[in-house]
Amino acid sequence: MPNAPDISSADSEGAFNDFIDDYIEEGIKNIINNIDERGLDVRGDEVVFEVDGICPPTFIYDKSGGMGGGIGRDPGKLVFSIPFERLMELVAKKLRLPNLLKSGNGRIMEMTERFKTFGTTGVILDKRRTFKRALKTNIALGNYDPENEKYDIWIRKRDKRYKLPVAEEKPKFKAVVFYVGDISFSTWGERLDLEKKVVSFIQMWVDFNYGANNVEHRFFVHDSEAHEVTQEQFYTVTNAGGTYAAPAFELCNTVARNEYDIAGTNFYLFYFGDGEVFGEDAEEIGEIIEQSGLELYSRIGITEVMPSPRGWGSCLADKLSHLEKDHSTVVRISKLYEKKKVFVTIKRLFGDEKEVNEPWEEPPEDEEEDIDF
Numbered sequence: 001m002p003n004a005p006d007i008s009s010a011d012s013e014g015a016f017n018d019f020i021d022d023y024i025e026e027g028i029k030n031i032i033n034n035i036d037e038r039g040l041d042v043r044g045d046e047v048v049f050e051v052d053g054i055c056p057p058t059f060i061y062d063k064s065g066g067m068g069g070g071i072g073r074d075p076g077k078l079v080f081s082i083p084f085e086r087l088m089e090l091v092a093k094k095l096r097l098p099n100l101l102k103s104g105n106g107r108i109m110e111m112t113e114r115f116k117t118f119g120t121t122g123v124i125l126d127k128r129r130t131f132k133r134a135l136k137t138n139i140a141l142g143n144y145d146p147e148n149e150k151y152d153i154w155i156r157k158r159d160k161r162y163k164l165p166v167a168e169e170k171p172k173f174k175a176v177v178f179y180v181g182d183i184s185f186s187t188w189g190e191r192l193d194l195e196k197k198v199v200s201f202i203q204m205w206v207d208f209n210y211g212a213n214n215v216e217h218r219f220f221v222h223d224s225e226a227h228e229v230t231q232e233q234f235y236t237v238t239n240a241g242g243t244y245a246a247p248a249f250e251l252c253n254t255v256a257r258n259e260y261d262i263a264g265t266n267f268y269l270f271y272f273g274d275g276e277v278f279g280e281d282a283e284e285i286g287e288i289i290e291q292s293g294l295e296l297y298s299r300i301g302i303t304e305v306m307p308s309p310r311g312w313g314s315c316l317a318d319k320l321s322h323l324e325k326d327h328s329t330v331v332r333i334s335k336l337y338e339k340k341k342v343f344v345t346i347k348r349l350f351g352d353e354k355e356v357n358e359p360w361e362e363p364p365e366d367e368e369e370d371i372d373f
Contacts, residue, residue, distance in 0.1 A: 024087065028094040032201055032343045046081035088208040095343060097350050100209040101298060102173040102266055122162025129161035175210045175266045175298075176218065177202065178252040181234055182273030183221045184243040191305045195272045196235060197342050198303060198349075202270055205350065210266075218255070222248040228255070245277055245316070246284035253292055266298045270349070275304035275316045275335070282319035289323055294330050301349040304335045328353045 024031070091097065118126055134155045138144040143152045179199055207215050219234040221227055224242035228251070248271070256267050277285075293300055304317050323331045334348040 021090065024082065025090050025094055028091055029343045032091070032346060033197070033340050047084050047087045048081045084204075085208065088204065091205075095347050095351065097205070097347070098352055100175075100206065100266075100350075102175075102210070103298065118161045119164050120158070120160065120162070122164055124163040126161045126163045130155065130159055133161065134159040173210055173214060173266060174264060175206055175215045175268065176256065176260060177206055177215065177268045177270070178218055178220060178255070179234065180220045180222065180226075180245075180248045180252065180269065180271045182223075182243060182245065182271075183237050184223050184273075184276075191274060192235065194305050194336055194339060194342065195303075197339070198272070198305075198336070198345055199234075199270070201342070201346055202268075202301075202349075205346075206268065220248050220251060226251045243273075243276060243278060244281055245271070245273065246281055246288060249285055249288045249293070253288065253296060256296060262296070267296055268299050268301075269293070269297050270299075270301040270303070272303050272305055273316065275307035277316045277319070282316050285316070286320055286323060289320070289331065294327055297330060299349070300331050302331075302333045303345055303349070304333075306337055307335055 092099070118129055134153055135144065137156070137159060138153050142150070143154055144150060179202075181195065203217055206217075217231070219229050219231050221229055221234060221237055222243075222245055224244045226248035229237060249269070252269055256262070256265075260267075289300060302316065302320060304315075307315065307317070317333045317335055320331070320333060324333045332349045334345040336342065336345045
């Protein structure tokens with residue numbers, strides 16, 4: 001993430017609050033690139049960040065709730081949290097990701113509460129709006145004047161703003177996401193680490209769009225055969241050699257049709273491998289996608305992770321590129337060579353259709369010889 005500048009509330013009204021959004025938005029690419037299989041530091045519905053170089057005042061509320069004060073501090077580390085939903089909104093804005101399209105009957109309705117209005121009384125204090133009003137008042141009264149070493153911020157009852165929930169009725173949609181990983185002998189080390197980063201983001205992005213309680217994530221691996229595994233096994237299963245990917249696509253289709261209500265479920269399939277397939281494997285995968293996948297899935301994403309430029313087999317991405325060209329609303333294909341380009345793969349998998357017109361990422365010339373196979 002970018003280095004946090006030294007900033008004080010004296011710079012402008014609400015500077016701290018605006019800075020938080022700006023800081024995160026500017027660092028979105030690095031946030032995504034540094035994700036791992038554990039995701040971000042998510043505590044409940046909050047995402048926690050640590051930044052350096054900020055000098056916020058410390059607020060103290062007295063027992064009567066009438067006033068409080070604050071003093072300035074030297075720049076240091078600030079730990080703050082933002083709602084998970086807000087983080088994903090910033091990700092979508094920065095990477096220009098459209099919301100996932102939801103299909104199905106959507107006849108099941110659920111009541112939700114969102115804090116969309118604010119008042120002078122309530123239970124949940126809105127710290128951001130309270131701070132902005134209190135800061136404005138204290139600047140006007142001369143209580144807060146850093147140039148003259150005056151750092152007091154008195155928070156009066158009339159300055160406080162509280163979050164007020166608004167009940168909304170929304171259709172409830174369900175999503176099932178299949179993750180398929182190639183565990184043939186060549187898939188290990190950095191390849192697997194890059195794969196984890198993409199999978200972690202996909203889980204968060206689909207959960208954000210549908211609501212975590214409405215999403216089921218299932219994991220499959222294949223060498224010459226396909227098996228369902230736990231999420232932990234997905235990253236730790238022993239490489240077994242041999243590569244035959246078509247059975248994994250067939251297995252996901254079978255699970256979808258046998259275990260779920262097709263009409264009321266949105267299915268997603270994301271495949272990860274080094275791109276090497278042999279014999280008629282690529283052709284079989286193409287037939288499976290064309291014959292049933294285009295109708296069944298909302299999105300099929302195929303990502304070649306550190307693909308070999310000197311492979312013995314066929315390149316899966318090249319073999320299936322016609323499907324992405326003709327059916328980009330469903331099929332997306334990406335090549336991922338290095339950690340700092342994870343966000344490029346995310347844009348390719350989830351961005352609007354113009355993203356597929358961009359050429360695939362090429363391997364870094366100075367790193368090409370260092371790729372292990």
